[in-house]
Amino acid sequence: MPSVGVCRWRSSPLSAVLRRSFVVDLLPPSRSQLCGAVPCDFPSPDAVGRRIRLLKIWWKELMVLGATTTAASGVGPLGPVLGDFPFAEKLAPPVVAPTPPAPPPVSPPANCHASRGDAAWAPPPHPSARRARIKRPPACLRLPPPHHQHTHHALPVIPPPRPPSSAHRPPSIQDRRAMGTVVDAPTVVTENEEVAVNMLGDKKVTVVFVLGGPGSGKGTQCANIVEHFGFTHLSAGDLLRAELKSGSENGTMIENMIKEGKIVPSEVTIALLKEAMIKNDNDKFLIDGFPRNEENRAAFEHVTKISPAFVLFFDCSEEEMEKRLLGRNEGRVDDNIETIRKRFKVFVESSLPVIEYYKAKDKVKKIDAAKPIAEVFEDVKAIFAPYAKTA
Ligand SMILES: Nc1ncnc2c1ncn2[C@@H]1O[C@H](COP(=O)(O)OP(=O)(O)O)[C@@H](O)[C@H]1O
Ligand SMILES: O=c1ccn([C@@H]2O[C@H](COP(=O)(O)OP(=O)(O)O)[C@@H](O)[C@H]2O)c(=O)[nH]1
Structure with missing residues (x-):
């Protein structure tokens, strides 16, 4: 055996x-x-x-x-x-x-x-x-x-990225990485709930994943949502850039991945998100630019026991996104045409499957992000109406 x-x-x-x-x-x-x-x-x-x-x-x-x-x-x-x-x-x-x-x-x-x-x-x-x-x-x-x-388990669901060549094919390294993420107490992530028994213990949190191609306007709209609906904005990209600037032992690796438009290993990004959520008293979080692939998604749910309330998906053409990124002028090392094309490829190959995953669960709210900023926000507002600040 x-x-x-x-x-x-x-x-x-x-x-x-x-x-x-x-x-x-x-x-x-x-x-x-x-x-x-x-x-x-x-x-x-x-x-x-x-x-x-x-x-x-x-x-x-x-x-x-x-x-x-x-x-x-x-x-x-x-x-x-x-x-x-x-x-x-x-x-x-x-x-x-x-x-x-x-x-x-x-x-x-x-x-x-x-x-x-x-x-x-x-x-x-x-x-x-x-x-x-x-x-x-x-x-x-x-x-x-x-x-x-079921979709959620005490242990992570290992998505079937490709059909096994034989019935006994051992899981890939990626599968194992997703499986092996440390857990403190196995807990079932509840389905169709905005909150779950999670890493924050009794604190109920609402998490919205904000996804979309590079330059689709995620960060821009998150700033609006923060202002109008009292969410805390956690940009995975910003957290990674801050981590690399802090002189962390992972700094060089993060820098190289960003320059190449590749996805930083889940454990690094999840640790940063986890720390940011634990430190913050708010109970409503926008997680922007994460999860970027299926492994990110499975590992996050496994480690935090948090299932997103929904996924806000900014849909935009590559042509429009490219124009925006080239005009962003934030001095980012990855906003050059060569890296932008790589990021588009990664988005299509790795991130769209995450959106498909949540679509199958009826959790995706798609926004036409090609419209002007104010018009996009009108659509966003309609989605966030249930979270309107009461004060
Ligand atoms: N709807 C829009 N129309 C035109 N330009 C936009 C729109 N949304 C964002 N931008 C601009 O495009 C660039 C990329 O937007 P950003 O929010 O940083 O995208 P992302 O976070 O998805 O990478 C920014 O310079 C921003 O001002
Ligand atoms: O969860 C994440 C978020 C970002 N990144 C890296 O950070 C870069 C910039 O991501 P960000 O979300 O800041 O910008 P976007 O590509 O959406 O414009 C990506 O290309 C990746 O290299 C990553 O590896 N994992």
Whole structure:
């Protein structure tokens, strides 16, 4: 039974908050048999030690199950990664807790609809996992079987970007990246709700994604919406530009991606958006220029547990957008004809599918953005009327 356990570690893109994250992607069937992703934020070397010990125990369990490992670029098998872990040498000789015997076969609880052998079902938490107080979802919430799949899950929906060449094709690196994003407490993102139990805890937030090609007028209209409807404007592009100016460790990478019109890795952008939302007291956010691809979308929903109230889509011809961008005069490194053409291509290939995704959920409000600014805003106002400031 070829099961695959993959592990990687990474540091937060925010240099100010140096938190190490260990992510284990367990691909089916191990994922359901064991524990899914292991959420590990490491505030201190002691905590690192505890988590490493836990991971080692889980690793042994995988071995008991006959798992094999697969290495792929940027992702390493668990064993070597543990050895490479930067804090490992700071630990006293690692005390590996005695591995309890593999748990005996257990039947699913009566109130669980999944049956034994069903990929959705998993045995109860291993005692060692309980000791470490890792939050685990109820067994029934883990990996629903295909015929029960809903759009939102405790685990991210991995969109099918291309048909698998064989039934057992392992997920791509992009799939794994989307799957492996760290979560603190698996929670279901609710459908058709403007707000959900989310990363902001009890604070209910309304999020509107503002999408459209480069130069379609997203930023211009967001400024109007802020003024009239009291939203907070979070431009993903502006956050990335600020991050690169701050001298962040990701600065060079961000700069290169922007110059090339490419999409910055999700974890970087999402960390910035997340931080901005947490810092802000407002409960209404316009997220401008994000998500730019399907991976951005799945990772954002997975990490924040926030589903947008709707998507405001500024529809505009490339000809008009090109004219506007060349006349924008903001000194941006990407407002040159060569990069503009690349950005258009990325928009069509990567961002339009996100709009299609939300269209299928009836969440897209399309605006004719080719009209003059004031006329576009008249259409925008009609959409935002329910959010009119009451004060
Ligand atoms: N409806 C419009 N008609 C003409 N020019 C516009 C319109 N909307 C925005 N612009 C101008 O086009 C440029 C790009 O707009 P911007 O809001 O920065 O686009 P985006 O945020 O989508 O990249 C800016 O110089 C802006 O003043
Ligand atoms: O979520 C985002 C938003 C922006 N960008 C990068 O930032 C650039 C500028 O984006 P912005 O939204 O500021 O401008 P637009 O292209 O919409 O005019 C893009 O081309 C990308 O390289 C990104 O990678 N991810």
